[in-house]
Amino acid sequence: MPSAPTIKLSNGKEMPLVGFGLWKVDNATCAETVYNAIKTGYRLFDGACDYGNEKEVGQGIKKAMDDGLVKREELFIVSKLWNTFHDKERVKPICKKQLEDYGIDYFDLYVIHFPIALKYVDPSVRYPPSWQNEKGDAIEISKTPLSVTYAAMEELYEEGLIKAIGISNYNTALLLDLQRYAKTMPQCLQIEHHPYLVQQDLLNLCKELKLTITAYSSFGPASFLELEMEKAKNVPLLFDQQDIQAIAKKHNKSAGQVLLRWATQRNIAVIPKSNNPDRLAQNLDVCSFDLEQSEIEKISSLDKGLRFNNPLNYGLPPSVGIFG
Numbered sequence: 052m053p054s055a056p057t058i059k060l061s062n063g064k065e066m067p068l069v070g071f072g073l074w075k076v077d078n079a080t081c082a083e084t085v086y087n088a089i090k091t092g093y094r095l096f097d098g099a100c101d102y103g104n105e106k107e108v109g110q111g112i113k114k115a116m117d118d119g120l121v122k123r124e125e126l127f128i129v130s131k132l133w134n135t136f137h138d139k140e141r142v143k144p145i146c147k148k149q150l151e152d153y154g155i156d157y158f159d160l161y162v163i164h165f166p167i168a169l170k171y172v173d174p175s176v177r178y179p180p181s182w183q184n185e186k187g188d189a190i191e192i193s194k195t196p197l198s199v200t201y202a203a204m205e206e207l208y209e210e211g212l213i214k215a216i217g218i219s220n221y222n223t224a225l226l227l228d229l230q231r232y233a234k235t236m237p238q239c240l241q242i243e244h245h246p247y248l249v250q251q252d253l254l255n256l257c258k259e260l261k262l263t264i265t266a267y268s269s270f271g272p273a274s275f276l277e278l279e280m281e282k283a284k285n286v287p288l289l290f291d292q293q294d295i296q297a298i299a300k301k302h303n304k305s306a307g308q309v310l311l312r313w314a315t316q317r318n319i320a321v322i323p324k325s326n327n328p329d330r331l332a333q334n335l336d337v338c339s340f341d342l343e344q345s346e347i348e349k350i351s352s353l354d355k356g357l358r359f360n361n362p363l364n365y366g367l368p369p370s371v372g373i374f375g
């Protein structure tokens with residue numbers, strides 16, 4: 052059975068270098084998909100309140116543990132704090148609700164999903180809340196600064212409800228600011244990272260700050276084509292890109308495996324999502340071959356600074372765009 056090597060976070064905790072992404076995993080098949088992923092060898096699961104499937108993920112995990120496939124301590128379960136829960140008093144209750152949905156008592160990593168605070172939406176009104184306010188007729192910003200939300204995350208960490216602190220979708224300026232107020236620096240930054248969006252400056256800063264990077268949307272436009280996003284229709288699929296195809300052919304691997312190896316070989320963790328059992332298995336086997344340095348550079352040279360997961364896509368006014 053293939054399994055992924057691990058990477059040591061700055062607090063000494065080992066995190067699998069390859070995990071399974073849970074965004075857009077259908078509720079109806081989610082528990083079975085998670086169970087099969089564990090059977091295939093996945094140990095890291097990347098979930099979030101916003102994905103709306105945390106109860107089903109928990110059911111899949113429970114079945115795998117009940118069947119003796121895996122123990123809790125062998126899994127690395129990641130979840131995320133949604134934007135509408137940034138206010139200080141909302142952080143712990145929602146983290147506890149999410150843990151209850153999974154049926155576990157700690158997260159291995161809990162991540163601030165976006166550096167964007169939105170007005171609180173009570174879970175009894177709508178869950179997951181998505182981007183809109185309680186009435187569902189507008190996006191409303193909360194006044195809570197990130198330093199306050201981060202301090203509440205540190206409390207979760209000190210209490211042992213979470214074993215590592217993560218942030219996501221932060222740029223270099225936000226990281227430098229965080230360094231001013233953090234008592235405990237985060238261990239992990241999750242960012243969109245693929246050959247069309249390399250963000251080398253951000254990668255360099257993370258190295259200096261000893262922050263492990265997890266890449267999401269490693270296949271670039273593929274994930275956003277599923278959402279019918281125009282931007283994703285206007286560029287070639289990375290799987291079809293001729294340099295990537297040639298490299299894949301040379302190594303006798305698929306284009307998807309080459310894209311994932313391009314990240315893992317540079318110690319960047321990946322969390323591909325697949326609803327297809329063959330691709331799910333293939334995506335785990337991405338550390339058993341090495342690319343040449345020139346191949347890594349060739350893939351990196353496809354960079355276009357092209358971001359697909361921009362918060363502006365979800366209705367935020369341009370004045371709160373975070374990526375400049």
Ligand SMILES: NC(=O)c1ccc[n+]([C@@H]2O[C@H](COP(=O)([O-])OP(=O)(O)OC[C@H]3O[C@@H](n4cnc5c(N)ncnc54)[C@H](OP(=O)(O)O)[C@@H]3O)[C@@H](O)[C@H]2O)c1
Nearest residue numbers: 072073074097219267268269270273274307323324325326
């Ligand atoms: N922090 C954040 O803001 C954030 C944002 C986005 C995503 N994420 C996390 O990152 C995870 C991964 O990102 P993602 O879901 O955007 O997309 P992704 O993993 O880059 O791409 C998924 C797409 O690629 C296809 N695919 C998967 N493996 C393949 C392979 N080997 N060959 C060809 N096609 C393949 C999938 O189709 P099939 O399912 O049909 O295989 C699906 O269409 C998410 O699930 C989520 O956990 C985090």
